[in-house]
Amino acid sequence: MTTTLSGVATATRATAVAARATDLTKVYGQGETQVVALDAVSVAFRQSQFTAIMGPSGSGKSTLMHCMAGLDSISGGSARIGEMELTGLKDKKLTQLRRDKIGFIFQAFNLLPTLTALENITLPMDIAGRKPDRAWLDRVVETVGLGGRLKHRPAQLSGGQQQRVAVARALASRPEIIFADEPTGNLDSRSGAEVLGFLRNSVRELGQTVVMVTHDPVAASYADRVVFLADGRIVDEMADPTADAVLDRMKAFDAKGRTS
Template sequence: MTADPLALHALHPTTGIAAATTDLSKVYGSGDTQVVALDRVGIAFREGEFTAIMGPSGCGKSTLMHCAAGLDSPTSGSVRIGTTELSTLNDRQLTELRRDRIGFIFQAFNLLPTLTALENITLPLAIAGRRPDRQWLDRVVSMVGLSRRLDHRPAQLSGGQQQRVAVARALVSRPAIIFGDEPTGNLDSRAGAEVLGFLRDSVRELGQTVVMVTHDPVAAGYADRVVFLSDGHLVDEMTRPTPDRVLDVMKNFDTRSRTS
């Protein structure tokens, strides 16, 4: 799977590409301690689609997401957000691109404890010196069910509510793409299902593009597509996933790791 991912566009001619990698490699260390985290990975994330990235521990899931989001630099290969090649940007331009065109949701909620929910949601805009689009802000806040919690600080919110704030914060600037790294990892099953439902709704109702790293087959079942990594390579892909189908693929990884 090292072909140019933009060739996939021929299969979806009405859909643009929100982000893509071509021959993406990431190597840590050298000599006897060298670790190849990603080996010539080519993948495209289509606009208005929810993609889950799965695979066994240490397969390169988070490394792929971090490189695709401009949080880490690849050893070789190409990363694009839309038509922008990240390697052509200086540090300031890369910071601005991440701020303006990419949303992030992490396992740790990363909220500032002294700010209210509303202030945490609008913080990226405030840093950029931009006023929120009030109509869009109201729509996002309503979608994640926070209308009555905007004056509360994080300590006054449950874990699920804090992650809803993080989801709204990621959506408020209308980014080209949202990356989530185990966004429900710190939540119980009910709160996790709520957050995944909000991400699903953001794709369906707002046209958002979402890429999520997860180890949970149930979480992957909310996605339109699941891609599977193993030992730094893309090895499989599934559309219209269900938790049972995803679990069957993951069991094959477990079987191979025990027999290798």
């Protein structure tokens, strides 16, 4: 399968599903202390699409991402990455799935300070004993604009540059899907816009699939689609979002919450 956004390959990717939740339920605690974080959520994330997940604090957006990424266990229902069902996978298989199929970007950059930018980018593949595809790696580095910074260590990079390294690390192994949890939360607005632009370009130019949890309407406006959660359920979604439209929708949820 090519990564170009034209022709049959693109049409196939555009209709294929990279990850899917079906009646996904996550419950914490028991008895009187029980909290239903996810209440029978069903949602699909299509390949070569940038999806943002939004909702009020406690709505379940990060829990949904963590369950879909195999970082948290599932209480009921189904979660799949491609054709792989996560439910019931042993720890070793889950670790292999996360290593081979999934890329992660978090609010904290999670870079090793003693390694160069390039070494941080290739670290997951080095651990797995796999050699990077040099042509792909060069393309990723070019996409995120790190060509002149590969020999620098994290302390020699700005926050925005460190997050670019984290984005490149997630892209370098060509995962089936990238999960990003508030990836611009520790960045100023300019650096945040750069990182979001790189994620957007990775979808358009590299055919990547990105699912991002965010509370920021501006960040959500970079996505192709926004899924809204409230009280552990999907309550709405929006295609081709703008920052103003997302903000208005979030305000409506807040108003409903205050009157309910």
